[in-house]
Structures are given as C-alpha cells and as structure tokens.
Amino acid sequence: MELASITKRQKEIIEAAGMILARSGIGGLTTKNLAKELNFTESALYRHFNSKEDIIVSMLDYLACTMDQHFSEIIDTEKPLDVQLMALFDAQFKLFNDNKYFVVVVLSDDLIQNSVAMTNAVKRIMSVKSSHLTTIVEQGQSQGVIIDTIPCDQIIHVIMGAFRLLIVKWRMDSFKFNIKEKGGEMMQALLTMIRLS
C-alpha cells in the first residue's frame, strides 16, 4: 500500500472534502461548497484535480494508506491477543475521533454506487481493516485463546459489523457520545463472546 504523492494543497482539499462529507453527506459535497470551505473559488479546484471524482478517489486512497500505516505501527505479535485487539481498536477509535470525516467515508454506501473507481476504493478500505484483523484472530485461534468452533471469517465479520454499527450510531448522534468509551465497552463484550478461557 504505497502512499500516493500528494501536494500540500491537495491534502487540504481532500480534508475539506472529508469534513463536508462528514457534516452533510454526499449530497453536500459540491464543488461550490468545497470551494467555500477552502476560501477560494471553484475553478481553483481544477488546478489541483482533474475532476470531482478524482478528489474523492484520492481521498479514499489517502485514507486507505493512512489506515494501513496506522495499523501496521500498532500491531505487535509478541503481545497477548486481547491486548493486540484492544490496541487495534483503540487506534482506530482514536483515528476516527481525530478525523471524524473518515467515518462517513468508511461506511458510505452511496459512494459505492457512484463509479467503479469509487467502488474499488471503498472496497480497498474495507479490506485493509479486515486483513489486519485476520492476522490477529488467526493467531488467537491457533494459540487457543479464541474459539475455533467458529470459522475465522465469521468472527471477523461479527467484529467488523459491530464496529461499523457503532460508527453509524455515533454519526446519527452527531458525534456527541464518547466513541473511545463506548467502543471499549463494545470490545469487552465482543472479547467475552469469542474468548475461549
């Protein structure tokens, strides 16, 4: 997962786009709003990107890279399983808290339908998360710490589903509740469900 070379201005645009997305959804993400958010004109956007789709796809790719980097730094296969798992989600919750707009993008159903490029970009983001999770869960199963009567991908599915739903609720609550706290509780519940001992 290589980091695309992105200028300072491009990053600013990407971040503004993300903020708008988080605040008012894909319907709110217009070139006009984007320009206003950045305090310059619509036409100036086209000095830095060829099209609006380009902006979104760049944002998704940037996001995938950031997440991948973030996770890679966190995971330490030497540590006990549940510590790893908690660390992964702690990192994720923190990442989301610092960049709330990630949230919308990560689980936007609507981006999926817009174009092939976007569909693929969204899928890439989903797979980044699930591949890191797989590493942990498989390790846990072979170590006898996680139940192995349930196939690994089912476990991943359940974990990711719970995670996504929490994010949805968070957004519906206008990001008001403490995501790290609620996330922690949720992870405890999940661990209880999948732990062997």
Add this chain to the structure above:
Amino acid sequence: MELASITKRQKEIIEAAGMILARSGIGGLTTKNLAKELNFTESALYRHFNSKEDIIVSMLDYLACTMDQHFSEIIDTEKPLDVQLMALFDAQFKLFNDNKYFVVVVLSDDLIQNSVAMTNAVKRIMSVKSSHLTTIVEQGQSQGVIIDTIPCDQIIHVIMGAFRLLIVKWRMDSFKFNIKEKGGEMMQALLTMIRLS
C-alpha cells in the same frame, strides 16, 4: 406502529422509488428517473405526493410498518429461544430477498443526512428491528439460555451489526449470493457466541 393509509398509486410510486434506490443509490433517485420507471411524467408524481422528500419518507414509514407486522407474526414466545431467533432472521432474509430494495433503505447512511424527517424515519426502522430482538434476547437471558455476563443491548448491537454488514456485502455483490444460506451460517456463528450451554 399504525399502517399509514396509502393509495394503490402511492404504493406503486414507493416501490418504484425503492427499486431505483436499490439499483443506483440515492443519486439515481430523481423525479425524472422515477417517472420513467413508472411510465408516466414527472408532473404526475405531484398528484400523489407533495414533494420528493414526501415520497421517501412515506417509503420509509411504509417499510417500518411492513417490518413490524412481519415480525409480530413470526415471534412465538412459547418456542425455544434459538428457534425464535432463527425464525426472526429467516423472516427478515426472506423479506429482503423478496424486496431487495428494502436493503438499501434499511441501512442507507445517506438518507440520514438529507433531512430531519428522513433521519427520524430511518431511526424508526432501526428501532423496529431492535425492539423485537430485545424481546427475544431478554427472555433468553432470564431463561439462562443466553449469556448474561454481557448486557442485553451489547448483544443486540453485535447481532444487528453482523446482520447489517451481511446486507452491505450482499449489495456489493449485486445481490448475487444466497442471502438465506449465508445468513443462516452467520446466525449459527452468532448463536454459538451467545449461547450459554
């Protein structure tokens, strides 16, 4: 949850809107496309609804009613817990299979941001499902069939999260895989996680 009085024509419009939503997302749901789908003109839509938002909100409410009815018929508190749970999800998967467009609506994050009326309608749909689930899980916990070391709403959260994610994957797969089959496997995994015995 009372059934709103809806004319035959209104129901047709609602269903067409749902189909478009499932096929091409909220971006595709324009009055033009809707009229084309129904084989009459855009203006005719306004004989039956005051606005496009009205159409969508009516659709969401209709959906909530249908789901509620559907579930109420299914649940039989005399039967064993896992049978009830399986029946509930069987019913849901069947409902979704017969009306694929429900899917998009039920977990559309994008509808949420459009207006207060829509936000509330989406929330209503979510709560229909979770209230029926709560009945079952609480019963299971007091009977000692479901783990009670985890609070009921955490269990509900995990179940609903897994369910929603399955639906997302189904849609990303263009409704190709057999949802009842995959759903059954998923429910088995979930039951293993939350069962006490």
Add this chain to the structure above:
DNA sequence: AAAAAGTAAGTGAATATTCACTTACTAATA
C-alpha cells in the same frame, strides 16, 4: 521572466417543482 496558483464570468446539462390544460369517469341536478 517563467511557472504556478488564483479569479471572474461564463457554459450546457440536470435538478425539483409549477404551470395551464386535457381526458376519463362519477355525482348532482334539471
């Protein structure tokens, strides 16, 4: 002075909605 980054003012296409008007059918009245 050349290149990069900005602006003002447009473009055509698409949007939801409204307009005056027609058609087919039903209810009221003479």
Add this chain to the structure above:
DNA sequence: TATTAGTAAGTGAATATTCACTTACTTTTT
C-alpha cells in the same frame, strides 16, 4: 334520463436553481 358540474390523474412546456466544469485573464511565487 339527459345534462351539468366536479374530480382524480394525467400531459408537455416552462420555471428558477444548482451542478461540474471551462476559458481567458491576473496575481503570486520562484
């Protein structure tokens, strides 16, 4: 019973607005 009035459901054309994007020109940076 024949005519009149009323209505539900449709039409095509036009509305103002918004969309992503372009062109020609100016400012800023290097």
